[in-house]
Amino acid sequence: DVQMTQSPSTLSASVGDRVTITCRASQHIGHRLAWYQQKPGKAPEVLIYEMSNLESGVPSRFSGSGSGTDFTLTISSLQPDDFATYYCQHYKTYSLITFGGGTKVEI
Amino acid sequence: QMQLQESGPGLVKPSETLSLTCSVSGASIRDYYWSWIRQSPGKGLTWIGHIYFFGAANYNPSLKSRVIISVDTSKNQVSLKVTSVTPEDTAIYYCARHPELIPDNWFDPWGQGTLVTVSS
Numbered sequence: 001d002v003q004m005t006q007s008p009s010t011l012s013a014s015v016g017d018r019v020t021i022t023c024r025a026s027q028h029i030g031h032r033l034a035w036y037q038q039k040p041g042k043a044p045e046v047l048i049y050e051m052s053n054l055e056s057g058v059p060s061r062f063s064g065s066g067s068g069t070d071f072t073l074t075i076s077s078l079q080p081d082d083f084a085t086y087y088c089q090h091y092k093t094y095s096l097i098t099f100g101g102g103t104k105v106e107i
Numbered sequence: 108q109m110q111l112q113e114s115g116p117g118l119v120k121p122s123e124t125l126s127l128t129c130s131v132s133g134a135s136i137r138d139y140y141w142s143w144i145r146q147s148p149g150k151g152l153t154w155i156g157h158i159y160f161f162g163a164a165n166y167n168p169s170l171k172s173r174v175i176i177s178v179d180t181s182k183n184q185v186s187l188k189v190t191s192v193t194p195e196d197t198a199i200y201y202c203a204r205h206p207e208l209i210p211d212n213w214f215d216p217w218g219q220g221t222l223v224t225v226s227s
Contacts, residue, residue, distance in 0.1 A: 034213035043201055043217035044152070055215070087152060090213045096167060097142075099152040 002027050002090050013105060018101030019075040021103045023088035028068045029095075035064055035073045036087045038102075044087060048073065049060060075105075109133035111202050111218035119196075119225050125189040129202030129218055136160055136178050140186060140205035141185045142214060146196035157210055158185065163215075165210060192225045199223075 003026040013019050023033070031051040038043035046055045048064035051071060061076040075082055088100040115127035129141070142157040156166035156176045164176040170196035175188045185202055199222050 032211070043220050044214075045217070046215040049206075049213045049215075059122055089152075089213060091213055093211045095211070097154040097211065099154075101151050 001096045002029060002092055002098055004088055004090055004100040006088055006103055008103060009101060010104045010106065013078050013106065015078055015080060015106065017078045019078050019082075019105060021073045021086055021088075021105075023066075023071045023073070023100050025069045025071070025090055027088045027092075029107050030068065032090055032092045033064070033071050034067065034089045034091065035062075036089065037082075037084045038087065039084045047086075057083040078105070109204065109216060111204065111216060113200060113202055113218045113221040115200075115221060115223070117222055117224060119156075119192055119223060120163060120227050121193055121225055122131075122191055124186075125192050125223055125225070127187045127200055127221060127223070129185040129187075131183050131185070131204075134204070136183050136185065139208060140210055140212065141178070142203050142205065143185075143187045144193065144201045144203055145198040145215065146201065146220070147195075149195075150198075153198075155189075157205065157206075160209070190227050193224045197223065197225045 005024045033051045035048040038044040052064045063074045085102050085104045110132045112130045119125045140159045143155040158164040158176045160178045173190045177186045199220040201220045203217040205212035
């Protein structure tokens with residue numbers, strides 16, 4: 001199975017900060033990676049798919065990048081609505097779908 | 108606009124069967140793959156399995172012996188059964204759509220989720 005290691009688990013930041021969350025896959029997964037945002041009491045919502053494609057309606061301050069095993073979600077200027085927990089998920093073909101452990105972005 | 112709504116008992120006794128239904132509106136069950144995912148405090152997000160109406164379901168090996176996912180095209184619903192539950196099966200259970208017509212995919216949208224507690 002592909003293991004997804006996400007870091008940090010918690011991140012303290014302020015409005016306007018540039019925030020970076022990383023996700024490392026235990027093997028090469030190409031571009032088969034998605035990022036989700038989850039707010040308390042709500043289901044996860046996709047932000048980025050195929051490593052760098054922005055989901056329709058998601059603000060352009062969110063971006064995804066990476067290469068093969070190492071991936072990054074960047075929030076260019078943190079807004080009050082962005083305080084949430086973020087998860088990565090791989091979907092490499094013929095491999096068990098797994099998620100990262102999550103990163104909680106807090107003030 | 109597509110919507111997914113999970114429903115089922117919120118409390119299940121140990122050793123019994125957990126049964127949930129995901130009702131889909133705004134899309135046909137026949138047009139996509141559908142997954143069940145659960146979220147527990149101790150184990151994070153876990154993919155349970157997926158199904159396409161035309162074909163067999165595929166399951167997480169860690170749960171395969173206890174899980175059945177099925178579809179009812181007449182009701183536009185996807186169902187989940189987990190047998191012989193233990194307190195470790197306590198979680199929020201979500202159904203979700205695969206946006207592309209392939210089994211290995213991201214998930215969008217998700218249902219709101221339903222909390223199932225396993226306790227006597």
